[in-house]
Amino acid sequence: DGGITQSPKYLFRKEGQNVTLSCEQNLNHDAMYWYRQDPGQGLRLIYYSQIVNDFQKGDIAEGYSVSREKKESFPLTVTSAQKNPTAFYLCASSMLDRGLNEQFFGPGTRLTVL
Protein backbone atom coordinates (compact mmCIF):
# COMPACT_ATOMS: atom_id res chain seq x y z
CA ASP A 1 0.00 0.00 0.00
CA GLY A 2 1.55 3.28 -1.11
CA GLY A 3 0.82 6.42 0.80
CA ILE A 4 1.73 8.90 3.48
CA THR A 5 1.58 8.12 7.17
CA GLN A 6 1.57 10.62 9.98
CA SER A 7 1.91 9.86 13.64
CA PRO A 8 0.59 10.29 16.16
CA LYS A 9 -2.99 11.07 15.18
CA TYR A 10 -3.52 13.10 18.37
CA LEU A 11 -0.81 14.78 20.41
CA PHE A 12 -1.02 16.69 23.65
CA ARG A 13 1.76 18.94 24.79
CA LYS A 14 2.40 21.04 27.83
CA GLU A 15 3.48 24.61 27.30
CA GLY A 16 7.23 24.95 26.98
CA GLN A 17 7.77 21.49 25.52
CA ASN A 18 9.10 20.66 22.08
CA VAL A 19 7.25 17.93 20.17
CA THR A 20 8.08 16.12 16.94
CA LEU A 21 5.47 15.05 14.40
CA SER A 22 6.34 12.16 12.14
CA CYS A 23 5.71 11.99 8.38
CA GLU A 24 6.71 9.05 6.21
CA GLN A 25 5.94 8.36 2.54
CA ASN A 26 6.57 5.32 0.37
CA LEU A 27 5.49 6.94 -2.89
CA ASN A 28 9.09 7.68 -3.93
CA HIS A 29 8.18 11.37 -4.11
CA ASP A 30 10.96 13.93 -4.19
CA ALA A 31 9.11 16.80 -2.53
CA MET A 32 7.52 16.91 0.91
CA TYR A 33 5.55 19.64 2.64
CA TRP A 34 4.21 20.58 6.05
CA TYR A 35 1.03 22.60 6.40
CA ARG A 36 -0.86 23.98 9.36
CA GLN A 37 -4.65 24.18 9.34
CA ASP A 38 -6.65 26.10 11.93
CA PRO A 39 -10.40 25.55 12.41
CA GLY A 40 -12.41 26.87 9.48
CA GLN A 41 -9.30 28.09 7.70
CA GLY A 42 -7.17 27.15 4.76
CA LEU A 43 -3.76 25.54 4.57
CA ARG A 44 -0.67 27.53 5.46
CA LEU A 45 2.74 26.26 4.38
CA ILE A 46 5.28 25.81 7.17
CA TYR A 47 8.26 24.17 5.42
CA TYR A 48 8.91 22.25 2.24
CA SER A 49 11.73 20.14 0.88
CA GLN A 50 12.49 19.18 -2.70
CA ILE A 51 15.58 17.10 -2.05
CA VAL A 52 17.27 15.24 0.79
CA ASN A 53 19.26 17.46 3.16
CA ASP A 54 17.64 20.62 1.81
CA PHE A 55 14.47 22.46 2.84
CA GLN A 56 12.96 25.93 2.60
CA LYS A 57 10.79 28.04 4.88
CA GLY A 58 7.17 28.53 3.97
CA ASP A 59 4.89 31.35 5.05
CA ILE A 60 4.79 30.53 8.78
CA ALA A 61 8.10 28.83 9.65
CA GLU A 62 8.74 30.70 12.91
CA GLY A 63 8.68 28.33 15.89
CA TYR A 64 9.05 25.21 13.74
CA SER A 65 12.00 23.16 12.51
CA VAL A 66 12.37 20.25 10.08
CA SER A 67 14.94 17.79 8.80
CA ARG A 68 15.14 15.72 5.63
CA GLU A 69 17.80 13.07 6.20
CA LYS A 70 15.98 10.45 4.13
CA LYS A 71 13.85 10.80 1.02
CA GLU A 72 10.88 9.10 2.65
CA SER A 73 10.89 11.00 5.96
CA PHE A 74 10.21 14.66 6.84
CA PRO A 75 9.66 15.15 10.59
CA LEU A 76 8.40 18.45 11.95
CA THR A 77 9.39 19.77 15.38
CA VAL A 78 7.09 22.26 17.04
CA THR A 79 9.29 24.20 19.42
CA SER A 80 8.41 26.14 22.55
CA ALA A 81 8.98 29.30 20.51
CA GLN A 82 5.74 28.68 18.61
CA LYS A 83 3.26 30.86 20.47
CA ASN A 84 0.03 29.21 19.40
CA PRO A 85 0.77 25.65 18.30
CA THR A 86 -2.69 24.12 18.77
CA ALA A 87 -3.75 23.16 15.23
CA PHE A 88 -4.19 20.36 12.71
CA TYR A 89 -0.89 19.55 10.98
CA LEU A 90 -0.83 18.04 7.51
CA CYS A 91 2.10 16.48 5.69
CA ALA A 92 2.07 16.12 1.90
CA SER A 93 4.35 14.88 -0.85
CA SER A 94 4.57 15.26 -4.61
CA MET A 95 6.61 14.26 -7.61
CA LEU A 96 9.00 16.85 -9.03
CA ASP A 97 7.87 16.23 -12.58
CA ARG A 98 7.27 19.14 -14.92
CA GLY A 99 3.57 19.76 -15.01
CA LEU A 100 2.71 17.23 -12.33
CA ASN A 101 1.89 19.23 -9.23
CA GLU A 102 -0.50 16.91 -7.43
CA GLN A 103 0.14 16.83 -3.71
CA PHE A 104 -0.82 13.73 -1.74
CA PHE A 105 -1.74 14.29 1.89
CA GLY A 106 -1.40 12.24 5.02
CA PRO A 107 -4.25 11.86 7.55
CA GLY A 108 -2.94 14.67 9.76
CA THR A 109 -1.88 15.11 13.39
CA ARG A 110 -4.02 17.16 15.74
CA LEU A 111 -1.81 18.92 18.27
CA THR A 112 -3.29 20.38 21.44
CA VAL A 113 -1.32 22.44 23.91
CA LEU A 114 -2.59 22.03 27.45
Place this chain on the structure above:
Amino acid sequence: QQQVKQSPQSLIVQKGGISIINCAYENTAFDYFPWYQQFPGKGPALLIAIRPDVSEKKEGRFTISFNKSAKQFSLHIMDSQPGDSATYFCAASTTSNYQLIWGAGTKLIIKP
Protein backbone atom coordinates in the same frame (compact mmCIF):
# COMPACT_ATOMS: atom_id res chain seq x y z
CA GLN B 1 -0.38 38.80 -6.63
CA GLN B 2 0.25 35.34 -5.25
CA GLN B 3 -3.20 35.08 -3.67
CA VAL B 4 -6.09 32.90 -4.72
CA LYS B 5 -9.45 34.26 -3.55
CA GLN B 6 -12.19 31.71 -2.97
CA SER B 7 -15.91 32.26 -2.45
CA PRO B 8 -18.27 31.64 -0.82
CA GLN B 9 -16.89 30.75 2.59
CA SER B 10 -19.82 28.39 3.17
CA LEU B 11 -22.61 27.02 1.00
CA ILE B 12 -25.79 25.09 1.66
CA VAL B 13 -27.41 23.26 -1.26
CA GLN B 14 -30.39 20.97 -1.46
CA LYS B 15 -29.82 17.38 -2.50
CA GLY B 16 -29.94 17.13 -6.28
CA GLY B 17 -29.02 20.76 -6.78
CA ILE B 18 -25.91 22.32 -8.33
CA SER B 19 -23.11 23.51 -6.05
CA ILE B 20 -20.88 26.26 -7.43
CA ILE B 21 -17.66 27.47 -5.84
CA ASN B 22 -15.57 30.25 -7.37
CA CYS B 23 -11.91 31.21 -7.30
CA ALA B 24 -10.02 34.19 -8.70
CA TYR B 25 -6.32 34.80 -9.14
CA GLU B 26 -3.99 37.59 -10.21
CA ASN B 27 -0.77 35.86 -11.24
CA THR B 28 -1.01 35.17 -14.99
CA ALA B 29 1.93 32.78 -14.69
CA PHE B 30 -0.27 30.23 -12.91
CA ASP B 31 -0.82 27.26 -15.22
CA TYR B 32 -2.23 24.53 -12.99
CA PHE B 33 -5.52 24.83 -11.09
CA PRO B 34 -6.56 21.92 -8.87
CA TRP B 35 -9.53 21.45 -6.58
CA TYR B 36 -9.15 19.45 -3.38
CA GLN B 37 -11.86 17.89 -1.21
CA GLN B 38 -11.41 17.52 2.55
CA PHE B 39 -13.63 15.61 4.95
CA PRO B 40 -13.52 16.46 8.69
CA GLY B 41 -10.43 15.10 10.42
CA LYS B 42 -8.84 13.94 7.15
CA GLY B 43 -6.23 15.27 4.78
CA PRO B 44 -7.33 16.91 1.51
CA ALA B 45 -7.47 14.79 -1.63
CA LEU B 46 -7.26 15.91 -5.24
CA LEU B 47 -10.69 16.02 -6.84
CA ILE B 48 -10.08 17.46 -10.30
CA ALA B 49 -7.55 19.79 -11.95
CA ILE B 50 -7.33 21.90 -15.10
CA ARG B 51 -4.68 23.65 -17.19
CA PRO B 52 -5.39 26.94 -18.98
CA ASP B 53 -5.33 25.42 -22.47
CA VAL B 54 -8.91 24.19 -21.96
CA SER B 55 -11.98 26.07 -20.75
CA GLU B 56 -13.75 23.14 -19.11
CA LYS B 57 -12.97 19.75 -17.67
CA LYS B 58 -15.55 17.25 -16.49
CA GLU B 59 -15.14 14.16 -14.34
CA GLY B 60 -18.41 12.53 -13.42
CA ARG B 61 -20.56 15.03 -11.53
CA PHE B 62 -17.64 17.44 -11.05
CA THR B 63 -16.77 20.13 -13.62
CA ILE B 64 -14.14 22.85 -13.60
CA SER B 65 -14.91 25.93 -15.70
CA PHE B 66 -11.93 28.14 -16.50
CA ASN B 67 -12.05 31.74 -17.75
CA LYS B 68 -8.52 32.83 -18.62
CA SER B 69 -9.39 36.41 -19.54
CA ALA B 70 -11.26 36.96 -16.27
CA LYS B 71 -8.64 35.03 -14.29
CA GLN B 72 -11.33 32.96 -12.65
CA PHE B 73 -12.13 29.29 -12.31
CA SER B 74 -15.00 27.50 -10.67
CA LEU B 75 -16.07 24.08 -9.47
CA HIS B 76 -19.56 22.85 -10.32
CA ILE B 77 -21.01 19.81 -8.57
CA MET B 78 -24.04 18.51 -10.40
CA ASP B 79 -26.76 16.49 -8.68
CA SER B 80 -25.19 17.27 -5.29
CA GLN B 81 -25.42 14.48 -2.73
CA PRO B 82 -25.12 14.47 1.09
CA GLY B 83 -21.83 12.57 0.67
CA ASP B 84 -20.44 15.62 -1.11
CA SER B 85 -20.62 17.57 2.15
CA ALA B 86 -17.02 18.57 2.78
CA THR B 87 -14.64 21.50 2.58
CA TYR B 88 -13.40 22.32 -0.91
CA PHE B 89 -10.16 24.13 -1.64
CA CYS B 90 -9.03 25.64 -4.90
CA ALA B 91 -5.33 26.15 -5.55
CA ALA B 92 -2.95 27.36 -8.23
CA SER B 93 0.67 26.92 -9.17
CA THR B 94 3.18 27.28 -11.97
CA THR B 95 5.13 24.42 -13.50
CA SER B 96 8.35 26.17 -12.50
CA ASN B 97 7.37 26.31 -8.82
CA TYR B 98 5.96 23.25 -7.15
CA GLN B 99 4.28 25.15 -4.34
CA LEU B 100 0.51 25.34 -4.39
CA ILE B 101 -1.13 28.66 -3.53
CA TRP B 102 -4.34 27.77 -1.68
CA GLY B 103 -7.74 29.40 -1.47
CA ALA B 104 -9.29 29.77 1.99
CA GLY B 105 -11.78 26.93 1.49
CA THR B 106 -15.55 26.55 1.14
CA LYS B 107 -17.56 24.47 3.58
CA LEU B 108 -20.29 22.77 1.55
CA ILE B 109 -23.34 21.25 3.20
CA ILE B 110 -25.80 19.25 1.11
CA LYS B 111 -29.22 19.05 2.77
CA PRO B 112 -31.13 15.78 2.25
